[in-house]
Amino acid sequence: MEQAQMRTWAEIDLNALAHNYRALRSNLEPGCRFVGVVKANAYGHGAIPVAKKLEELGAEYLAVACLDEAVELREAGIHAPILILGGTPGQFAAELLRYDITQTVFDLSTAKEYSAAAQKADKLLKVHIKADTGMGRLGFFGKDRMEEIKASCALPGLDCEGLFTHFADADGSEEYTMGQFTDFLDLRAALAKEGVTFKINHCAASAAMLHYPCTHLDMVRPGIALYGHYPDEGSVGLDGPGLIPVMTLKTRVAAVRTLPAGSCISYGRTHVLGRESRLAVLPVGYADGLHRGLSNRMEVAFPSGRAPVVGWVCMDLCMADVTDLPEVQAGDVAEVFGKILPVEEKSDALDTISYECLTSVSRRVPRVYGNGEG
Numbered sequence: 001m002e003q004a005q006m007r008t009w010a011e012i013d014l015n016a017l018a019h020n021y022r023a024l025r026s027n028l029e030p031g032c033r034f035v036g037v038v039k040a041n042a043y044g045h046g047a048i049p050v051a052k053k054l055e056e057l058g059a060e061y062l063a064v065a066c067l068d069e070a071v072e073l074r075e076a077g078i079h080a081p082i083l084i085l086g087g088t089p090g091q092f093a094a095e096l097l098r099y100d101i102t103q104t105v106f107d108l109s110t111a112k113e114y115s116a117a118a119q120k121a122d123k124l125l126k127v128h129i130k131a132d133t134g135m136g137r138l139g140f141f142g143k144d145r146m147e148e149i150k151a152s153c154a155l156p157g158l159d160c161e162g163l164f165t166h167f168a169d170a171d172g173s174e175e176y177t178m179g180q181f182t183d184f185l186d187l188r189a190a191l192a193k194e195g196v197t198f199k200i201n202h203c204a205a206s207a208a209m210l211h212y213p214c215t216h217l218d219m220v221r222p223g224i225a226l227y228g229h230y231p232d233e234g235s236v237g238l239d240g241p242g243l244i245p246v247m248t249l250k251t252r253v254a255a256v257r258t259l260p261a262g263s264c265i266s267y268g269r270t271h272v273l274g275r276e277s278r279l280a281v282l283p284v285g286y287a288d289g290l291h292r293g294l295s296n297r298m299e300v301a302f303p304s305g306r307a308p309v310v311g312w313v314c315m316d317l318c319m320a321d322v323t324d325l326p327e328v329q330a331g332d333v334a335e336v337f338g339k340i341l342p343v344e345e346k347s348d349a350l351d352t353i354s355y356e357c358l359t360s361v362s363r364r365v366p367r368v369y370g371n372g373e374g
């Protein structure tokens with residue numbers, strides 16, 4: 001699509017992605033592997049171009065949430081190993097084998113189904129064993145976990161390449177995180193004592209990677225940091241070079257209208273003009289991923305300055321008050337978030353996290369790939 005035709009688009013700066021990759025990589029010991037987490041369409045940035053770039057940069061592994069996401073990458077010609085972090089029902093084991101995908105295993109009965117399918121296909125299915133050390137989500141846990149993991153690893157047809165866990169509060173409590181980490185190391189040691197060892201032991205996503213280098217082990221799994229966002233305030237700058245946001249959401253002014261004092265703006269008349277005002281109508285709304293909760297509590301940025309969004313955000317449109325930016329006219333481009341307006345301003349206002357704002361940018365919004373120019 002021609003840029004001129006686009007009402008709202010997301011610019012994806014692949015040079016920023018490369019910068020973030022290198023910044024994060026520079027903190028790793030030699031030999032530590034790097035999984036680029038590209039689940040959820042690469043946090044909204046577009047899974048295929050991002051995965052291709054990460055592969056080119058030298059990421060040893062890619063991670064996704066589910067089988068469909070993995071198959072999408074394989075069909076796009078991605079050859080790097082791909083780890084599915086979530087579950088895949090046993091009946092789809094043949095797909096995992098056909099596409100050479102690494103599957104997370106977190107229960108013995110599914111492991112048995114994988115084993116049977118792998119034997120039938122006369123292949124080895126690569127798996128990573130997941131332990132729950134305090135996240136309360138997926139993973140072997142409880143008093144039987146040793147026996148269940150040992151039994152899983154003993155199944156024919158499975159190549160148990162990895163052992164991993166996930167931290168619940170790596171951006172919060174050091175004590176809790178170190179408790180989880182110790183539990184993981186204890187489990188690894190206990191399994192090793194029984195002869196069960198793994199080539200790749202891993203536990204650090206972005207927050208642990210930045211806060212606790214001791215948790216890097218054989219591989220790290222950053223997602224949000226790759227896209228240029230710190231998982232928490234306390235981790236800002238811990239990478240060294242500084243991360244650069246990869247996505248910039250932009251919109252093109254559809255119309256500029258001068259309305260008299262007393263005019264009501266948008267549904268519900270939550271904003272009434274106190275003076276004669278110039279309103280820029282922006283073709284971006286909640287169906288594009290601009291959360292309606294940002295109504296009356298966000299700004300957009302023009303080259304000449306910031307303008308507040310007034311009234312409810314509609315499905316396809318919203319209005320910015322540009323009375324104090326007299327040069328703004330129809331056809332001008334405004335940044336919704338990105339390099340000028342950090343997405344964290346939006347996520348903070350919504351009492352959520354950057355992850356949610358990024359992954360909310362909808363399918364209707366074209367992704368435009370570039371190298372940071374313009």
Ligand SMILES: *Cc1c(COP(=O)(O)O)cnc(C)c1O
Nearest residue numbers: 037085166205206221222223224
């Ligand atoms: C999403 C996810 C990651 C990446 O997390 P970030 O906080 O984005 O770095 C790593 N590991 C697992 C298991 C995940 O689900």
